[in-house]
Amino acid sequence: MSTEGVIYRVAGPVVTAVGISPKMYDVVHVGDEQLMGEVIKIVGDYSIIQVYEDTSGIKPGEPVTNTGRPLAVELGPGLLTSVYDGIQRPLPVLRDKMGDFIYRGVAAPGLDHEKKWDFTPVAKVGDEVAAGQVIGTVQEGPMVHKIMVPLDIKSGKIDSIKSGSFTVDETVAVIDGKEVCMMQYWPVRNPRPVAEKYQPDVPLVTGLRVLDTMFPLAKGGAAAIPGAFGTGKTVTQQSLAKYSDAEIVVYIGCGERGNEMTEVLTEFPELVDPRTGESLMKRTVLIANTSNMPVAAREASVYTGMTIAEYFRDMGYNVSLMADSTSRWAEAMREISSRLEEMPGEEGYPAYLAGRLSEFYERACRARTLCGEDGSISVIGAVSPPGGDLSEPVTQNTLRIVRVFWALDTKLRERRHFPTINWLTSYTMYDKQLVDWYKTNVADDFPTLRAWAMQILQKESELQEVVQMVGSDSLPDEQKITLEVAKMIREIYLQQNAYHPVDCYCPLPRQYMMLSLIKKYSDLAEKALAAGAQVDKIAYLPVRTRFNQAKYEENTDAELQAVSEDMDKQFAELGA
């Protein structure tokens, strides 16, 4: 089998080569500068290659070499805190090698092969071990990095195992004569196997009231955030990355803005994780393939991120994976497909768009891993529909797969209601599965309270239609109160300031307390009305201003307690 060939044609990121007889998705090196590429189509003797780097100046006749291996990532100690491009080249290393701009033809391994890690064995000589089983651990920052038997060794007996300081490619154990080091390769387009997938029934707690209470995502589930530009997809994604209770965060900046990645890169290291007391960055892997970086690498970036997420899931961790934005990924597919002159499907997207999206989201799961522990990957994919039109192919194909839909709304953005998650159009299909968890872990009446709040909001939208026609004066008193209560739910509860030091994270007990207080106000108002109090008096009780501000106070819970007492007092004064 020949591995050396020559370029026949160059058109943008797509290069055609002859004479390499590759397998599909083999990685090849293209041209005198050895640019990295991947075979995506084979026609007779012609191999069509998508190249991960700029192809300007490359010409027919230059050499092409086939590595014979599919695109794979390096997995092992050193992944955490890393910042990669779409094909797992560490950006800090690239900067050291070629300066502030990314030029091409520079290779850099995903892991540091020089650094030594302290390996502590947990298996001993003579143990029978199988693929995916933990044989030792490495302390990596605040996390315990478990070293697992590589998946190509089905099972075997440990001949020898060492303890001490090693680089990632030094042998730490020998299993049935095969040497095992701490690093493994995995081809990014293949899902890593698990022992058994479960039904998710634990929520991913995010500290965002509108998500945790109204539209929770289960650990191991998938959610989509579609929204026109400027509605806060990225801010929501970043809040989730910062505050959700996953142990590992994989953040993929896929075809997005450079300055936004800078924001993530400067903020994450500064954020202190309340559980470990160390910076959030120490349990994060970032993938930054900005919009002006090569489009083929953008296409690969989501797979690179997902494979890294799966690797940590396999150790038994809960991983949350943010992909911002899956639309850019879809566009990369479209761009490459159109260069291949493939027959387009809807709006120029390739016909395999739906298939690729579902394959990707299906890699989210809660599972018993091969090492026998429970792990999960929760996927949160941002979608950027052109013109905010949700009927476009990427949004529609995504919604067919995911079970949680957080709809971001331009109208809410315009009135600076953040997060701009629309409470009428968003949905979660995990609510039934999660009821028990909320009852046990928050409060017995929490699900009822949630249903009540949703009902009020629904009623408000109906009443608003009437108000638009005839003005609010002509509504009966009870309905005016309903509008006021809905306003409280919106302004006090649903609005949350992601940049405020206190309000940015709202623990579940506090969420319960706030919502109960609104319910209390509603009940008291109803009673007061029945006792003959005026609507205007009820609506403008001074306690409301205090309630509005309470979530920003440093000692929020005490302040909420005070609000509750004020409420009792002021309603009593109304004579109710």
Place this chain on the structure above:
Amino acid sequence: MADITKEYKTISQIAGPLIFVKKTEPVSYKEIVNIRLSDGSMRRGEVLDSSDDIVVVQVFEGTTGIDRDASVRFLGETMKMPVSKDMLGRVLSGAGDPLDGGAKIVPEQELDIVGAAINPWARDSPSDFIQTGISTIDGMNTLVRGQKLPIFSASGLPHNEMALQIARQAKVRGENEEFAVVFIAMGITNEEKQMFMKEFERTGALKNAVVFLNLADDPAVERIVTPRLGLTTAEYMAFELGMQVLVIMTDITNYCEALRQVGAAREEVPGRRGYPGYMYTDLAQLYERAGRIKGKKGSITQIPILSMPGGDITHPIPDLSGYITEGQIVLSMDLHRNGIYPPVNVSSSLSRLMGGGTGKGKTREDHKGVSDQLYASYAEGKDLRGLVAIVGKDSLSAKDRKLLDFADIFEDRIVRQGLDEDRSIEETLDLAWEIFTELDLDQLTRIDRKYIEAYLPKKE
């Protein structure tokens, strides 16, 4: 290496801006091409697709007058922009040739015009407040150094006046650094050009500017190169010479039309509305050249101007731009018709990097609250306008009437300002506090109470 002295007379097909050349030696992708017409005149082009059998060349100056006898020479290198310190004050064509009668640029360096992507790891976060003197921008959609903030306009709106006002007034306060403007015109009319040039000369801005002019009657394909030449120059001045560069690009819509034209000529599968599927990536390669780099003094701030076809913000051009740029300033026909300049529709405008450039130590501690309050109250007031049209003002509550009036006062006092009115950020914020007195205290829900006490003027 291709023999660069070799001329080919093997053109097999000419279509739109493209020529197809057969039987060449290996030619690289993006290589520069000289085409000699039968009358002896020269054209320039670039290789779009290269294979052993056929090479597709995109001709910058258009294919009018080219026949199959024209001879083609491949230059063996990709397109470069000669750059030098002495470029300030120069007026160049859309292809980079001098238009001001001056000498050719003596290059200190020749830079690839495609430009490499800035490594995200090397980027510095933009956080220096740029005061434009326009309240709706400074107060509510703050511009910072290294940002790309486009103006979304429509035909018939004064976006050019506004861009000029920004170029004239923009400054980072308290600093006296080298400042330069790169002005990139793509397909603008001769009249617009006159207006810009006259203004540059009147204010003396030209001596700190490099101007690239591709006019409406210049070849459309040249428009694809013009912004790249300009941005390459900007990068040189910012990251080699350490200058603070403001890049104004007008009109992005014309640029996108040119992209579509080339795409159609190549018979590519089109994306939305006939624009090429790679338009997002292509635009990103322009916009993403804005920014700052760690350890370097200079910066590139971009103000691209685009006219939304039919005023439609969901049209692919504003839509894709909005997904790449860090916010947008949207101009409104309604405000313009009401005689309000600058007609900024704040509700749909946004600056994503505002948070990093505002607040204590940058602008003023109350900035964020004031901005949020203006947005919220104005939005409520605007909603009420619709209601009043149906039920009349009398049926509003006293509080609602105040909000309704607030919307009018806001447009009149904050949005409206003179062409030469340069408001400092303090003036803008104080103005906002003045109009807050029109509202009741309990309607100011977005501002911290301590700022209300400190800044709200006491009513007599």
